[in-house]
Amino acid sequence: MRKSGHISRPAPVALIDRLVKLTMVMAAALTFVLAIVILADVVSRAAVGRPLGGSSDIIGNAIVMIVFLQAGYAVRCRSMMRTDCLVGLMPWPLRRAILAVGYAFGALFFAAIFLANWQPALTSFGGGAGLPAWPAHVVILTGAALAAVNYALLAYLDLNGPEPTLESEIADLRELEP
Amino acid sequence: MIEVGAATLVFAVLAVLVALGVQVAVALGVVGVLGVFAVAGDWHIVSRLISAAAYDGVRGEAFIAIPLFMLMGEFIARSGAVTDVYRVVLRMLRFVPGGAALAGVIGNALYAFVAGTSTASAAGFSRITYPDLRRRGYDRAFALGTLAGGSAIGVLVPPGVLMVAWAILTRQSVGAIFLAALLPALAIAILFGAYVLAVTLRRPELVGAGRRLSTVGAAHVGQQDGRFDETAAGLPPHALESVLGVILLFVAVLGGIGARLLAPVEAASIGAAIGLVLALRKGMRLAAIVEAILVVGRASAPVLLLLFAAQLYLQALVITGAGAAVQSALAGYGSALGLGIMIAVWLLLATVLDSLSIMALTVALFSSAAARLGIDPLAFAVIGILALEAAQLIPPFGLIVYAAKAAVEEDSVAILDVFKFAMPILVILLAGIILLAIFPKIAIWLPYIVS
Numbered sequence: 205m206r207k208s209g210h211i212s213r214p215a216p217v218a219l220i221d222r223l224v225k226l227t228m229v230m231a232a233a234l235t236f237v238l239a240i241v242i243l244a245d246v247v248s249r250a251a252v253g254r255p256l257g258g259s260s261d262i263i264g265n266a267i268v269m270i271v272f273l274q275a276g277y278a279v280r281c282r283s284m285m286r287t288d289c290l291v292g293l294m295p296w297p298l299r300r301a302i303l304a305v306g307y308a309f310g311a312l313f314f315a316a317i318f319l320a321n322w323q324p325a326l327t328s329f330g331g332g333a334g335l336p337a338w339p340a341h342v343v344i345l346t347g348a349a350l351a352a353v354n355y356a357l358l359a360y361l362d363l364n365g366p367e368p369t370l371e372s373e374i375a376d377l378r379e380l381e382p
Numbered sequence: 383m384i385e386v387g388a389a390t391l392v393f394a395v396l397a398v399l400v401a402l403g404v405q406v407a408v409a410l411g412v413v414g415v416l417g418v419f420a421v422a423g424d425w426h427i428v429s430r431l432i433s434a435a436a437y438d439g440v441r442g443e444a445f446i447a448i449p450l451f452m453l454m455g456e457f458i459a460r461s462g463a464v465t466d467v468y469r470v471v472l473r474m475l476r477f478v479p480g481g482a483a484l485a486g487v488i489g490n491a492l493y494a495f496v497a498g499t500s501t502a503s504a505a506g507f508s509r510i511t512y513p514d515l516r517r518r519g520y521d522r523a524f525a526l527g528t529l530a531g532g533s534a535i536g537v538l539v540p541p542g543v544l545m546v547a548w549a550i551l552t553r554q555s556v557g558a559i560f561l562a563a564l565l566p567a568l569a570i571a572i573l574f575g576a577y578v579l580a581v582t583l584r585r586p587e588l589v590g591a592g593r594r595l596s597t598v599g600a601a602h603v604g605q606q607d608g609r610f611d612e613t614a615a616g617l618p619p620h621a622l623e624s625v626l627g628v629i630l631l632f633v634a635v636l637g638g639i640g641a642r643l644l645a646p647v648e649a650a651s652i653g654a655a656i657g658l659v660l661a662l663r664k665g666m667r668l669a670a671i672v673e674a675i676l677v678v679g680r681a682s683a684p685v686l687l688l689l690f691a692a693q694l695y696l697q698a699l700v701i702t703g704a705g706a707a708v709q710s711a712l713a714g715y716g717s718a719l720g721l722g723i724m725i726a727v728w729l730l731l732a733t734v735l736d737s738l739s740i741m742a743l744t745v746a747l748f749s750s751a752a753a754r755l756g757i758d759p760l761a762f763a764v765i766g767i768l769a770l771e772a773a774q775l776i777p778p779f780g781l782i783v784y785a786a787k788a789a790v791e792e793d794s795v796a797i798l799d800v801f802k803f804a805m806p807i808l809v810i811l812l813a814g815i816i817l818l819a820i821f822p823k824i825a826i827w828l829p830y831i832v833s
Contacts (some may be wrong), residue, residue, distance in 0.1 A: 232679025235449045242450075242651035246644065263647075264441035270449065271440050271690055274683030284405040284684045289734040291403035299403075306404035313411040313691075320432035337437075344436050355408075 228277035272347025310355035318348040389704035407691040414694030439693040443647040449682040450650035455496040457657030466624035480582030486511035487532030494536025503533040504786035519590025527803020556646040712751035732773030761822030772811040777801040
């Protein structure tokens with residue numbers, strides 16, 4: 205099953221794939237850790253009568269990190285929701301071109317997120333009272349950059365790939381199982 | 383403020399992008415950014431909105447409740463607890479006419495609940511329930527239609543990811559929506575159960591009239607056959623534990639939220655913990671647990687990113703005035719026609735898009751329009767979730783029915799016959815929508831009592 209879906213990838217693509225897999229695994233692990241932190245908070249409140257201090261700030265930052273750590277992977281394995289109702293009917297060269305334009309939009313969107321968050325990320329290093337905000341900001345930048353790069357990659361693969369797109373997506377998905 | 387012309391442009395661009403297969407999250411984000419830029423004309427303002435959406439927009443606890451509820455569902459789905467509950471119910475109802483169908487409905491509903499989608503249950507769990515029904519001589523189309531109905535009910539039961547997403551998109555309380563959905567979901571389940579019993583009494587030939595198929599008939603029902611037949615081997619190990627675990631789960635999560643002891647996100651973490659304990663008790667290994675966590679990471683990513691992009695779109699709707707334009711247009715039709723139009727849009731979109739995407743595109747708009755039409759927002763949330771579920775049962779595109787039929791590889795049964803037997807649950811759902819529109823108290827009552 206794995207072999208039939210195997211597509212040989214150039215080194216930079218393989219590197220990006222490893223990176224998005226890594227960030228996705230980090231996000232999944234963080235989700236699990238967060239479940240434990242929230243549970244510990246509830247248990248502490250029930251047992252000792254008071255919650256663990258500062259957990260709501262930690263949770264807020266962790267959610268931001270989870271969302272953006274997942275972004276690159278979700279883009280790369282094309283798991284974002286969309287409809288194939290029209291593109292599915294098109295002949296594949298046209299379908300491929302239209303999907304590539306869609307991916308280019310995705311790249312621009314995440315590039316905009318990256319640019320918009322650049323300044324807030326820099327200022328967050330200044331610090332201040334309470335939990336440092338910079339880790340979440342750095343993750344937003346990293347996640348947005350990875351998502352943008354992956355959208356650009358998808359657009360490129362779509363225009364230059366050896367196979368019609370929709371069929372190869374399933375193969376792509378199998379390739380990326382961590 | 384730009385006027386209706388620009389509003390039309392916002393929706394036209396969005397519709398073209400979505401129709402051309404651009405990912406819904408990207409389409410929402412692009413329209414959001416461009417919409418704000420068109421009005422503000424200044425990148426700095428757009429930039430500030432984007433960074434606020436990225437950092438502050440997703441900090442809400444409701445966001446993290448989504449992967450946590452998915453984690454709860456994934457652990458339970460992988461533990462096999464749903465099959466246990468189904469076997470126990472099947473055994474308990476073995477002397478009740480139509481009991482196997484009722485057990486199948488409960489099994490499929492519970493699996494849809496943990497999997498978070500009706501199609502996953504109709505496709506997955508029907509492979510366990512359908513052979514049992516066939517072995518008892520149930521009519522093929524009746525069995526499939528009934529199991530599809532059961533799968534549809536599961537997603538209506540709180541807590542669910544769709545409800546959390548609705549709360550995020552309309553800035554409502556997650557807990558209140560859970561509580562609002564509880565009574566309607568129970569009423570629908572009871573009505574559907576009553577329908578199954580009525581069929582049993584009035585058309586016994588559909589439920590095998592108590593006779594069992596010979597081994598010839600049972601031969602093609604697959605390897606599940608007879609393994610845990612309620613008359614033979616008894617129940618699988620830990621079956622009662624699974625039942626207690628699932629009951630505890632509902633009591634802890636819904637009771638905790640209802641008694642205002644737990645925030646939804648806390649209830650979700652407790653649910654995930656109960657799911658994990660159940661899975662461990664059922665002998666789930668570390669590797670399988672890690673796999674479940676990774677699956678949730680993969681499955682929750684597109685949902686969270688969709689909701690993040692929707693935040694930008696919502697801001698654009700406010701800033702461009704596109705949202706207000708749609709709301710006043712809908713409000714002009716009066717409550718009955720206005721609601722009818724919104725439901726029609728959902729049913730239409732459901733033929734090409736998944737429920738979450740439809741929600742991200744429409745719910746914020748429709749919810750404020752409904753409020754202007756005098757429809758209670760909580761009742762409207764339940765109406766919306768019922769409508770999105772009903773959409774997946776309508777012939778000729780109803781996905782749940784196709785999933786059920788495809789899963790059991792029954793070529794001898796016509797899809798329209800299955801649709802015919804899925805019609806009762808569709809009628810019940812549509813009746814529920816109308817009743818909720820006329821008597822919103824059915825939904826509001828419980829959250830009101832609690833608060």
